[in-house]
Amino acid sequence: MEIISLNFVPQCSVVTWSSNLAKKRLVPRRSNSLLSRVKKSRLVIQNGSSDGYVVGENEDLGSIARRRESTSKVFIPGLPDESNGEIAAQISSSQFEWKPKLKVHYEKSGCANLDAPAVLFLPGFGVGSFHYEKQLTDLGRDYRVWAIDFLGQGLSLPTEDPTTIAEETGSSEDKTAFWGFGDETEPWADQLVYSLDLWRDQVQYFVEEVIGEPVYIAGNSLGGYVALYFAATHPHLVKGVTLLNATPFWGFLPNPVRSPRLARLFPWSGTFPLPERVKKVTELVWQKISDPESIAEILKQVYRDHSTNVDKVFSRIVEVTQHPAAAASFASIMLAPGGKLSFSQALSRCKENNVQICLMYGREDPWVGPIWGKQIKREMPNAPYYEISPAGHCPHDEVPEVVNYLMRGWIKHLESDGSEALPLLDEAEEDWEQSRIGREIEFPRDGWKKAVNLWFYGPKYSFWSGVGEAFRSTFIRAFRGKSA
16 A cells, blocks of 8 residues: 655645556655645655555546546645634624615725735625635635625615605504515615616725725625626726636516616516515515525535534524515515626626636536536636535535635736646646646544545636536436435
């Protein structure tokens, strides 16, 4: 048995199997993707017993060669463990009034890192800045990090009812149970719609007035769409975009700018107050989706690894659903028109403006599967594409160690104008542009070692090969489910 041992445990170390199967031995390599200020370790091959790691004992090297992958194990750090003396970045909460009665909640960390790049995280639908706690406490040690709540979500819900009840209607408990269910709109809420365009404008104000400089922007799901949309319309304010299982579709009604004639067919598009028929439907739907059991079931769907602790995320979502403005805000979000730019148009605009994009996708996402990320990759072949397994719709919360490792490497790569290698890449890698590089990532968590698989797709990797892999993966999972 061949053992790899480390005489120094760095923040990241790599051991790579040789593609020459005739040698049938392990060949260590040093990686250029090590984090800054970290010594490069000397990897030693020994025979006999050792306290090092056993590498590849369950791997079929022949299958690796057939897949044309370079496969290895990478050791990366876990999240800050204060029990071991590691110091996590402190998170502080703030808010600002963007417009009358519209206050935006945000959280920040790492503000003492004055010369470090600025990083902004945008949340998915139904969550808020709290969903990025693991990025704020970890990445905040190296960067200045912000996360915001979109208006109409999280702690950025209105502080007053956007509607009033007409005098002739009278007041009743039934009509005042939910804010936004009144008869007339308050002046400050006139034309208020929780839409992609509103959130794009919200992000613009935040970057210009609060952060005050161009940012690395990252978004999960809906937040990914908004991040791309913002970068497409304000490329001078963006240094790079990271898409985390970004949804490529949002807004079920036509945008009046893109499709004015079609938009006229829909007299209501998310404004306040809600029409009577919408109120009734909203009450029925809201009663179901705001139920804690339904929320727990949704989290079970989107998190592939059910050992992930989602108690805090669950409690924060439940807390938000109890706000009197939550139901009407939900209706406005769901029935708001689409953005002035579709996802595809925003992507094309980013490509024209040479906006740097990095893709990080959880492979087992039941809603926005990797096939959508690979379509983006097809349009922007040079965009780094990473796929994590097992991981679902929210890889930043399910496997934050991996996402943070990739974010650090991606930012370091851009800040060095490309002189620093992308995560998982080594200058000695052969034919990496046409291959996918697969590695096992190991990291500590709660006193245990945890491992996931991570793939990097080169610029010339075939889109249709990716589609075939997605279908094969789906078929295998379905077959295993039936067998179980």
